[in-house]
Amino acid sequence: MAHTTSTPKIHEGCNLKRFRELCNYKQDALTFELGAD
Numbered sequence: 510m511a512h513t514t515s516t517p518k519i520h521e522g523c524n525l526k527r528f529r530e531l532c533n534y535k536q537d538a539l540t541f542e543l544g545a546d
Contacts, residue, residue: 529539 529536534542
């Protein structure tokens with residue numbers, strides 16, 4: 510029987526939050542920089 514490894518799910522929300530906190534960005538500042546209304 511072959512052993513298959515499943516790729517772990519990437520939780521984009523957690524990664525974005527971690528990146529935002531490392532750069533000391535507030536959510537409002539990040540959305541402004543990305544050009545969201």
